[in-house]
Amino acid sequence: xxxxxxxxxxxxxxxxxxxxxxxxxxxxxxxxxxxxxxxxxxxxxxxxxxxxxxxxxxxxxxxxxxxxxxxxxxxxxxxxxxxxxxxxxxxxxxxxxxxxxxxxxxxxxxxxxxxxxxxxxxxxxxxxxxxxxxxxxxxxxxxxxxxxxxxxxxxxxxxxxxxxxxxxxxxxxxxxxxxxxxxxxxxxxxxxxxxxxxxxxxxxxxxxxxxxxxxxxxxxxxxxxxxxxxxxxxxxxxxxxxxxxxxxx
Amino acid sequence: xxxxxxxxxxxxxxxxxxxxxxxxxxxxxxxxxxxxxxxxxxxxxxxxxxxxxxxxxxxxxxxxxxxxxxxxxxxxxxxxxxxxxxxxxxxxxxxxxxxxxxxxxxxxxxxxxxxxxxxxxxxxxxxxxxxxxxxxxxxxxxxxxxxxxxxxxxxxxxxxxxxxxxxxxxxxxxxxxxxxxxxxxxxxxxxxxxxxxxxxxxxxxxxxxxxxxxxxxxxxxxx
Numbered sequence: 001x002x003x004x005x006x007x008x009x010x011x012x013x014x015x016x017x018x019x020x021x022x023x024x025x026x027x028x029x030x031x032x033x034x035x036x037x038x039x040x041x042x043x044x045x046x047x048x049x050x051x052x053x054x055x056x057x058x059x060x061x062x063x064x065x066x067x068x069x070x071x072x073x074x075x076x077x078x079x080x081x082x083x084x085x086x087x088x089x090x091x092x093x094x095x096x097x098x099x100x101x102x103x104x105x106x107x108x109x110x111x112x113x114x115x116x117x118x119x120x121x122x123x124x125x126x127x128x129x130x131x132x133x134x135x136x137x138x139x140x141x142x143x144x145x146x147x148x149x150x151x152x153x154x155x156x157x158x159x160x161x162x163x164x165x166x167x168x169x170x171x172x173x174x175x176x177x178x179x180x181x182x183x184x185x186x187x188x189x190x191x192x193x194x195x196x197x198x199x200x201x202x203x204x205x206x207x208x209x210x211x212x213x214x215x216x217x218x219x220x221x222x223x224x225x226x227x228x229x230x231x232x233x234x235x236x237x238x239x240x241x242x243x244x245x246x247x248x249x
Numbered sequence: 250x251x252x253x254x255x256x257x258x259x260x261x262x263x264x265x266x267x268x269x270x271x272x273x274x275x276x277x278x279x280x281x282x283x284x285x286x287x288x289x290x291x292x293x294x295x296x297x298x299x300x301x302x303x304x305x306x307x308x309x310x311x312x313x314x315x316x317x318x319x320x321x322x323x324x325x326x327x328x329x330x331x332x333x334x335x336x337x338x339x340x341x342x343x344x345x346x347x348x349x350x351x352x353x354x355x356x357x358x359x360x361x362x363x364x365x366x367x368x369x370x371x372x373x374x375x376x377x378x379x380x381x382x383x384x385x386x387x388x389x390x391x392x393x394x395x396x397x398x399x400x401x402x403x404x405x406x407x408x409x410x411x412x413x414x415x416x417x418x419x420x421x422x423x424x425x426x427x428x429x430x431x432x433x434x435x436x437x438x439x440x441x442x443x444x445x446x447x448x449x450x451x452x453x454x455x456x457x458x459x460x461x462x463x464x465x466x467x468x469x470x471x472x
Binding site for chain 2: 079085093094095097106
């Protein structure tokens with residue numbers, strides 16, 4: 001594990017909104033093929049962390065690097081770096097005026113300038129893999145929330161990114177649809193896709209993670225293998241947090 | 250002696266259609282100008298500069314709180330008084346309708362853009378789209394789709410508002426109707442009913458399809 005190539009290197013990252021410190025001097029690396037799950041209470045900075053990695057937020061200190069290349073908000077180099085970082089958000093964020101196929105192929109065609117036949121072929125293959133080959137010509141409004149989210153995953157995957165960032169992608173879904181989306185993510189993990197995942201689905205987190213990072217107050221409170229974190233968390237804060245997911249009479 | 254005969258006497262019907270054409274022409278010119286200027290007003294309203302924003306806001310609010318008729322009189326009589334330039338009625342009408350229409354279009358443009366959720370921008374950017382690509386492929390098409398039904402609605406309001414310009418001597422459809430009624434007041438006392446009914450139908454023929462179209466497009470947007 002230790003000698004593998006780092007995809008993401010975060011060093012001493014600090015992010016503030018005004019005087020409000022969201023992420024404080026946070027350092028973290030993600031290796032090739034690794035699945036890192038970020039867990040923590042609302043407002044702990046986990047979603048903001050993902051947004052910083054994609055350069056959607058200006059940062060106040062430290063750095064984020066993708067393969068050693070700095071990700072800097074507002075720099076023109078960002079447009080190239082973002083092609084290598086796939087991001088899926090909580091909201092169903094498909095482009096409503098385009099079919100599923102257009103949604104998926106827009107960026108590879110326009111941003112990467114790839115061949116149309118090749119891109120369409122890959123799109124069909126990926127849509128088939130998430131069980132949506134028959135929806136290629138549908139508009140997002142004709143899809144369920146779970147289907148939309150699977151399309152959003154495909155839309156990121158087709159860019160052949162080095163890493164996927166998943167930001168609470170099932171938080172807005174009906175319980176029954178959570179499963180179909182998370183299964184897709186589990187498949188990706190098996191296939192060796194490097195991912196950083198923010199989620200509140202604890203059972204899923206335990207199944208998918210190579211490493212669990214527990215954040216609170218913008219700092220890493222605990223960092224463990226999933227079986228350790230979920231069954232014998234070391235810090236009192238993590239124990240308290242995990243208790244909120246269990247019920248007893 | 251029935252009032253309905255008045256409609257078919259001489260070239261009355263033709264004159265009414267001619268009047269309707271004046272109404273339509275004024276409306277079309279004004280809508281065109283309103284769209285052009287309104288796009289800029291809308292763009293200015295989306296600018297972050299608070300002074301630019303405030304100026305646009307004041308413009309829109311002033312136009313909104315004053316009756317269009319007052320604007321029409323200010324332009325038609327006021328400009329002549331102040332500058333000595335003798336505006337003809339149609340020009341004054343187009344100016345009034347454009348000042349009003351541009352403010353409405355401006356507000357619609359602002360609303361169409363600000364109603365696009367921020368995650369549409371973010372998901373576009375996170376796919377690596379440049380700013381220009383983001384606007385060309387993602388933002389503009391959505392804004393236009395939102396805008397079209399509203400602009401069609403505004404057009405029907407504009408067509409109806411054109412009736413005001415009969416008051417400054419422009420012979421549009423309502424004015425033609427009045428002339429026909431006045432000319433036949435003694436022989437056909439109930440002509441007014443028939444002439445106004447005909448004008449009602451004419452407005453209906455123009456505005457109803459537009460209204461249907463707008464409703465259809467709105468529904469499509471919400472699908």
